[in-house]
Amino acid sequence: MSSIIIPVVGFAFVGLLWLFFRPPFGKNIIRINTDQRIVALTYDDGPNPPYTERLLDVLAKHNVKATFFMIGNRIEKHPETVSRVIAEEHQIGNHSYSHPLLGFLPPFCVRRQIERTDDLLQQYGIAKDSVFRAPMLTRFLPVAYVLAKGDRTHISCNVWSWDWTTQNPDKITETVLKKTLSSTGAGSIIVLHDGKAENKDANRSGTIEATDRIINALKRDGYRFVRLSDVRRMAISKRD
Numbered sequence: 001m002s003s004i005i006i007p008v009v010g011f012a013f014v015g016l017l018w019l020f021f022r023p024p025f026g027k028n029i030i031r032i033n034t035d036q037r038i039v040a041l042t043y044d045d046g047p048n049p050p051y052t053e054r055l056l057d058v059l060a061k062h063n064v065k066a067t068f069f070m071i072g073n074r075i076e077k078h079p080e081t082v083s084r085v086i087a088e089e090h091q092i093g094n095h096s097y098s099h100p101l102l103g104f105l106p107p108f109c110v111r112r113q114i115e116r117t118d119d120l121l122q123q124y125g126i127a128k129d130s131v132f133r134a135p136m137l138t139r140f141l142p143v144a145y146v147l148a149k150g151d152r153t154h155i156s157c158n159v160w161s162w163d164w165t166t167q168n169p170d171k172i173t174e175t176v177l178k179k180t181l182s183s184t185g186a187g188s189i190i191v192l193h194d195g196k197a198e199n200k201d202a203n204r205s206g207t208i209e210a211t212d213r214i215i216n217a218l219k220r221d222g223y224r225f226v227r228l229s230d231v232r233r234m235a236i237s238k239r240d
């Protein structure tokens with residue numbers, strides 16, 4: 001009897017893990033559905049002055065628009081930075097209120113984290129259903145459930161810069177360009193960081209320098225830069 005029970009329990013356990021970490025419902029966008037040379041630069045964990053401002057200077061120099069996934073408690077602290085991001089026509093998304101490991105929290109906490117930042121963004125005229133990205137991209141079961149209930153999409157990425165592990169601009173640039181310029185690069189959503197969740201004074205000089213180089217290299221290769229709102233209809237939903 002136990003020879004049947006053990007594999008059954010094993011399969012059930014693996015199934016539950018799969019359901020938790022890769023919920024097979026809800027919308028999860030990892031890239032833009034296009035074969036054109038289009039990419040979206042996205043920046044997480046800000047606003048983080050003076051680095052966000054320095055990054056805005058670089059983006060303005062190249063006339064490139066990006067998407068910023070901001071943390072609610074930083075929005076409260078740095079309203080002038082938020083206003084400048086909006087004035088310069090970048091897009092702002094919701095990145096929770098205090099950047100917890102959202103995927104491991106119960107649904108009511110997940111909802112509260114999202115709604116608090118929604119309310120803050122609304123004060124800047126940003127719609128309640130603005131784009132959302134979970135901290136550390138933990139779109140696990142509680143997050144997927146809350147988003148699906150609100151008919152809301154999670155924005156993931158297909159190009160990881162790994163700039164949360166290094167501020168060496170050479171390494172960040174190389175990592176991003178290698179993946180973006182590969183055969184699957186068209187339509188890439190690139191994740192970078194103008195802040196760092198666990199350090200409110202994080203120096204992001206490496207990311208800013210890398211952004212300058214990444215834009216130069218991709219422009220040379222004929223790439224255009226878009227905000228996620230520019231390509232809403234072109235964005236594909238994937239579960240992975």
Ligand SMILES: [Zn+2]
Nearest residue numbers: 044045135136
């Ligand atoms: Zn984050």
